[in-house]
Amino acid sequence: MTDFEPKIITFLCNWCSYGAADLAGVSRFQYPPNMRVVRVPCSGRISPKMILAALRKGADAVWVSGCHPGDCHYIEGNYYARRKFTLLKELLEYQGIEPGRLHFSWISSAEGVKFAQVANDVIAEVKKLGPAKHFIKKTPGEIAA
Amino acid sequence: MINYTENIRKISSDLLKSGKVDVVIGYKSGTLPGVNEPFLAKTPEDADKLVWDSQCRLNLANYLTHRKDKVGIVAKGCDSRNINTHIVERRISREQVTVIGVPCTGMTDKTRLKELAGGDILTLTEAGGKITVKTAKGEKTADKNDLLQDNCIRCLHRNPVINDIPAADPVPEVNTTRNNDAIEKIEAMSADERWAFFDDLLSGCTRCYACKNACPLCYCPTCFVDESRPQWVGKGDDPVDVRTYHTLRAFHCAGRCTDCGACEAACPMNIKVRLLTGKLEKSCYERFGWEAGMTSDVRPALDTFTTHDPEEFIK
Amino acid sequence: MKIYHIDRESWVKGLAASAEVYQLVGPVREKDDFDFKVLDKGQMPDLTGTDTRLSPKALVFPKSEIMMTFSTDPNDPDCNIMKEAKKEYPKRAVIGIRPYDARALQILKMNYDNGDYQDPYFLNAYEAITFVGLAVNSPSSTDFSTSCGTGPFDEKGLDVLLVAAGEEGDFYAKILTDKGDAWAKAAGFSKEAGSDVSTRIEAMKKTAEEAISSKIAFDKIEKKTVLELFEADHWENTAFACINCGTCTYACPTCWCFDIQDENFGTKGVRIKNWDSCMTGLFTLHGSGHNPREHRYQRTRQRFMHKLKYFADKYGEGIMCVGCGRCVRQCPANIDIREICETMNK
Numbered sequence: 001m002t003d004f005e006p007k008i009i010t011f012l013c014n015w016c017s018y019g020a021a022d023l024a025g026v027s028r029f030q031y032p033p034n035m036r037v038v039r040v041p042c043s044g045r046i047s048p049k050m051i052l053a054a055l056r057k058g059a060d061a062v063w064v065s066g067c068h069p070g071d072c073h074y075i076e077g078n079y080y081a082r083r084k085f086t087l088l089k090e091l092l093e094y095q096g097i098e099p100g101r102l103h104f105s106w107i108s109s110a111e112g113v114k115f116a117q118v119a120n121d122v123i124a125e126v127k128k129l130g131p132a133k134h135f136i137k138k139t140p141g142e143i144a145a
Numbered sequence: 146m147i148n149y150t151e152n153i154r155k156i157s158s159d160l161l162k163s164g165k166v167d168v169v170i171g172y173k174s175g176t177l178p179g180v181n182e183p184f185l186a187k188t189p190e191d192a193d194k195l196v197w198d199s200q201c202r203l204n205l206a207n208y209l210t211h212r213k214d215k216v217g218i219v220a221k222g223c224d225s226r227n228i229n230t231h232i233v234e235r236r237i238s239r240e241q242v243t244v245i246g247v248p249c250t251g252m253t254d255k256t257r258l259k260e261l262a263g264g265d266i267l268t269l270t271e272a273g274g275k276i277t278v279k280t281a282k283g284e285k286t287a288d289k290n291d292l293l294q295d296n297c298i299r300c301l302h303r304n305p306v307i308n309d310i311p312a313a314d315p316v317p318e319v320n321t322t323r324n325n326d327a328i329e330k331i332e333a334m335s336a337d338e339r340w341a342f343f344d345d346l347l348s349g350c351t352r353c354y355a356c357k358n359a360c361p362l363c364y365c366p367t368c369f370v371d372e373s374r375p376q377w378v379g380k381g382d383d384p385v386d387v388r389t390y391h392t393l394r395a396f397h398c399a400g401r402c403t404d405c406g407a408c409e410a411a412c413p414m415n416i417k418v419r420l421l422t423g424k425l426e427k428s429c430y431e432r433f434g435w436e437a438g439m440t441s442d443v444r445p446a447l448d449t450f451t452t453h454d455p456e457e458f459i460k
Numbered sequence: 461m462k463i464y465h466i467d468r469e470s471w472v473k474g475l476a477a478s479a480e481v482y483q484l485v486g487p488v489r490e491k492d493d494f495d496f497k498v499l500d501k502g503q504m505p506d507l508t509g510t511d512t513r514l515s516p517k518a519l520v521f522p523k524s525e526i527m528m529t530f531s532t533d534p535n536d537p538d539c540n541i542m543k544e545a546k547k548e549y550p551k552r553a554v555i556g557i558r559p560y561d562a563r564a565l566q567i568l569k570m571n572y573d574n575g576d577y578q579d580p581y582f583l584n585a586y587e588a589i590t591f592v593g594l595a596v597n598s599p600s601s602t603d604f605s606t607s608c609g610t611g612p613f614d615e616k617g618l619d620v621l622l623v624a625a626g627e628e629g630d631f632y633a634k635i636l637t638d639k640g641d642a643w644a645k646a647a648g649f650s651k652e653a654g655s656d657v658s659t660r661i662e663a664m665k666k667t668a669e670e671a672i673s674s675k676i677a678f679d680k681i682e683k684k685t686v687l688e689l690f691e692a693d694h695w696e697n698t699a700f701a702c703i704n705c706g707t708c709t710y711a712c713p714t715c716w717c718f719d720i721q722d723e724n725f726g727t728k729g730v731r732i733k734n735w736d737s738c739m740t741g742l743f744t745l746h747g748s749g750h751n752p753r754e755h756r757y758q759r760t761r762q763r764f765m766h767k768l769k770y771f772a773d774k775y776g777e778g779i780m781c782v783g784c785g786r787c788v789r790q791c792p793a794n795i796d797i798r799e800i801c802e803t804m805n806k
Contacts, residue, residue, distance in 0.1 A: 048392075048393060048396050049369060049377045049393060052377070052389055052392065052393065053375070053377060056385060056389060069452065069456075070452070076450065079450035079451075079452070079454070080447070080448075080450055082450065082454050082456055082459065083432075083433065083446065083447055083450055083454055084447060085458075085459070086428070086432055086454070086455060086456075086458070087396070087399050087400075087425055087428050087429070087432070087447070088396065089458060090424065090425075090428045090432075091392065091395065091396060091399075091421070091424055091425055091428070092392070093336075094328075094331065094332065094339065094424045095339055095340060095343050095388075095392065095421075096336045096337060096338070096339035096340025096341070096342075096343065097336070097340075098336055103460065104458060104459045104460065105459060105460035106459060106460075118460050121460070134340050135385060135388065135389075136385065137379070137383065137385045137386065137725075138383075138385065139725040139726075139728070140526055140723075140725075140730050142526050142529050142545050142546070142730060143529050143725065143728040143729070143730055175794035175796075176788070176794060176796040176798070176799055177602070177788065177789070177794065177796075180794045181794065182701045182793060182794035182795075183700065183701040183793055184700065184701065185697070185700045202792075203703075203792060203793060207703065208700075256492065265510075265600045265601050265602075266601075267601055281598070349490070349491060351514070351523065351706070351710045351735070352706070352735075353705050353706035353707045353709075353710045353737070354705050354706060354740070355703070355705035355706070355707045355792055357705075358703040358704055358705040359703050359705070359792055359793075371740075371741070371742045371745075379721065379723055380719065380721055380734050381523065381524030381721070381732055381734045382523045382524045382734075383524070410792060411703070411705065411707075411792035411793075412792075413513070413707045413710075413711060413790040413792075414491075414513070415491070415492055415493075
């Protein structure tokens, strides 16, 4: 699995974590290019449909990052998100999805170092798991060739 | 049970006569033994068709959604909790509804009835806590308690929690602790076993959507399965599409599901879909101390928060 | 017309022999009910159930069927051209289909093969099948097939009619068509039944038909106009309990509506034909957002108007229902076509 480069769909809150990614870049903190970033207005915007859509398209993991509790630009969006993710993570793991496929974090726009660190941790964990095997909508045999 | 029927008829007839309600939602006898049909009584004469027995499996709160008139509704424990949910979610206003509360002793499971009969059921009678089914081959009797639906076996709230006119005195609650055996059995499996378990569980699904249409919680103007921009889920029998549908359907019920069992009762393929909603119901209780539909003034689990909610999984 | 007597031993041997030439399909136990499946080598069809839970229509009209494939890759010479999906239609013998179910597939064929349209997917599958039906000796309490122009011994849609002969596992096999004859030859059945067999089968047929207590009548529906039936004031009441799921339409052997979907996988894609149900709001939702069947009762009305009136008027071959009783048994809300037919027929 050493040459396995996972694809990780990363939903970043516009106000915090996206800024943190920017800061990590500007500051030249190193992390591998396995992320495919989707900028969202708030972690509270994330619907389970989006996370499943990523898995269905073959993402090896999904990472959602928002503002620290109390710092939400919309006051309370990330509090709702926290409850949603708690249940979604439990429901997906209950069905047999490995815990390492779903990652959540709170990263403020000042935490460029934390961003690079979490990114490295997530990538390392997913690399260990290998390619995703569940919840992928397979190409029908008729056109698979 | 006969008592229930007589009381329900009397109460409904009085309500309709007095003009306190415009209609009463209840059950009438079905055309098959062991099945009753949801029924809208509009006149005191209609009220004489209302019945109640252990074959009232659907959740009548489902028929309340978007009604504009004053409604009387016959409700067992779980139905009453969904009426609360409807009020909280503003599907109906409290002033509009008059709940005729039925203390419930559980509903029979259609598969268990079929197994008891071992053939085509010609008649079904219920008396003194016993159910008797007659087939061409003969007659069989069993304790109703041995024929209950899975959700009724673990029911914690048999008496309606919102009850304007009780149809009978409360029944004793039989369970005091939460029984999560079915869910815990699955949790104990390995991840791959769990994936395989659900693949098998859902393999018969025809996507008829009886589970979501029987559910009082499913009232979105456009269901996610019907959305096309983007389309979240394919409409065929691909196992991943089927899994996506069931996962999202269950999630939409998270923190709102009262475990009334209407989904399983409705499923023509006898898929135990409660094994998904049940997990979320368990999580809601363990993580947020939440039980759906107990009052009509608290927002459901996913529509509220506390600043100290668990977050050990967040980096 | 030949009638063979098949004893248990020749039945097993015959099926094995015909399996050399035909792909055999029959009812098998699936979880807690029966379903039609392709039989494995040596596997016997389980003929102990009265009906399969889902009708056998999936044999000619699968739940999901890939019709075409396409590519959107500009480097592909066939870019943006729909190509018919490659399919094989092996010669099949469907063992143990009930006579009214076989009749139902004939009804489907009226829609899929008429002056205006021929559906190659349906027709290829249908033509490849030899229908070896099994007469119903003890009809279920929800069977009303005799009112619907078919019945427990109906021969219309069959190539062979099997009748359980009374002795343990023995059958009479009445050969009805050349296709049926070819299957019987492949199976090696040759022992002709005694001369009194026709009388015996007739007697069994009479007993079975008389055992059906459930009846419907639609004589007055025939005479009423479409508008009279459509605008009748009972529909909202009739449909009150209906939750508008697809249980009835998917269990029904004569419901044939489908939806066409394109699914993309990168630059490749497929065009799929899926079962659809007139019970859903999406079924008639226009691109404009308008929905002519916005309310639930309108969709319930559509189903019964189509089955009992529109179809009958269009083809003049009776109603689009064979009285198998699946929808009656499986409906979670007790919407009973027999009752609705009675209301419409008043």
